Amino acid sequence: MTFAITRRQIVQTAAASMVAGGLPQLHAQEVARRFEPRPEGWRKFEITTTVQLRGERGDATIWLPVPSLDTPWQRTSDSNWSGTASTINTASDGRTGAKVLVAKYAASAADPTLVLTSVVETQNRAVDWGAKAPAADPSDLREWLQPSELIPTDGIVKKVATQVVLGARSDREKAQRIYDWVIVSTYREPKVRGCGTGDIKAMLESGNMSGKCADINALFVGLCRASGVPARDIYGIRLVPSAFGYRELGGNPASLKGAQHCRAEVYLQGTGWVAMDPADVTKVMRQETPEWIKDAGHPVVAPVRKALFGSWESNWMGYNCASDVKLPGAKQARLGFFMYPQAETAAGAKDPYDPDTFVYQITAREIRA
Structure with a gap:
């Protein structure tokens, strides 16, 4: 199956970017949420x-x-x-x-x-877009541009990445486009076992864009790498409930069965390693409310979509960023x-x-x- 980006997907991605700056007007039955992780100590x-x-x-x-x-x-x-x-x-x-x-x-x-x-x-993490980060080791960055067995950077992955970032003028703009595109092009499938398989080539070739965090965040990482932006998954587990009241973004500390969750990072020139988690945006869309939210600008989703491009909450612990183990x-x-x-x-x-x-x-x- 040949994968192509449609005009509808481009329009959806543009719409998702437009809501980043603020929330749409709320309907009477909707309650605005807050999701703003900021460093507040360990x-x-x-x-x-x-x-x-x-x-x-x-x-x-x-x-x-x-x-x-x-x-x-x-x-x-x-x-x-x-x-x-x-x-x-x-x-x-x-x-x-x-x-x-x-x-x-x-x-x-x-x-x-x-x-x-x-x-x-752990502590809350949030990027300071105005701060200048020291230069990273070039050999380390090259490591996070390399493909893995489940995250190739050639073929259909390279083709899709090229389409998504076409015209982007900076690493940050590339990452933003990929982040938005992944959110509107994939969806959370609760029936997938565990965190998924992370086989992004199979996702794109089949056109089945459903999965869980190991699928959706791996796709984000692969598209970033194929676009020349170093990226990696971090594999971990949710520990306690979210301080912001999002049920699906926390864990039950008495029993963390099924609480495993991977996140992602990208390295942006001048900024350093930046937190990312498009998979959790799709989780909120699919499972936070009784009805499947299909609008990335929905007032329940928009704060999470905005925040998880650059921050994450301290109620999660990472084990490692290893692949092909x-x-x-x-x-x-x-x-x-x-x-x-x-x-x-x-x-x-x-x-x-x-x-x-x-x-x-x-x-x-x-x-x-």
Whole structure:
């Protein structure tokens, strides 16, 4: 299937850009929302992941993502672990530094168990468009222009990117066009398992533009890279409810089942790395209200659409920005991304998208001074 940008899509994208500066007049039954993350100091969370392979016998291995970001908006204070494993150690992805907790269990181990507890500090993030950022390492930026298995930068991805950014005069304008185009051209599909697969070539070739965060934000990243703008996904999890009252933009700290969420960043010349999350805009459109909102200028959507081009809220934690991950000692193929617990037993790999069969629980607790 050949993918082409239609006149309707161009008009929709232009309309989405026009609402960035303000909200349309509200109907009587609509309530204006506020979504304005601004740095307000650090918050501290204790995140605990518990895995138990119930009823399993034989050799087994469990892998858990360990928070490994040290940025102006997130830092890890401590990580510790316990369990019934014969060996437990950490490894790092050589390319991105993503940390992996690896626990191996002997055949004699009954109900292999692993507990990982991390203390992570986060804060709201918002770009200062007027500030001048120091120059980044060119070799690092080249890294985030490279394709991955699920995020190619040639073929149909390059073709669509060229159409979307045609005439753009700066990296920021390219990113804005891609962000708006992704929002009006994709949609959230709640029935997709987990966070999706992130196969953007398949999305564009099939014309099926539905998915979840790993699909929609990967498309944003791929189009940016294909346009010469460094970009990356950051894979993580929502920890607590949103301070702005958006139900779909928060997590239940007592049970973070299904709270995994990836975000994106782009590097803009003179500004530095900038937060992005078009996937959460589509989530608000599809799931925040009982009715599917199909207008990016709707008063429930517009504050989120505007804010998530440059900011995000501190109720989310990133694990890593790794792709094409080969888990140490795993028999399974490389992972497109790593933000879910993984395990292999004598029967094969466990399904990380089914935390009821592959029994794991993730909880969070905010530590207040």
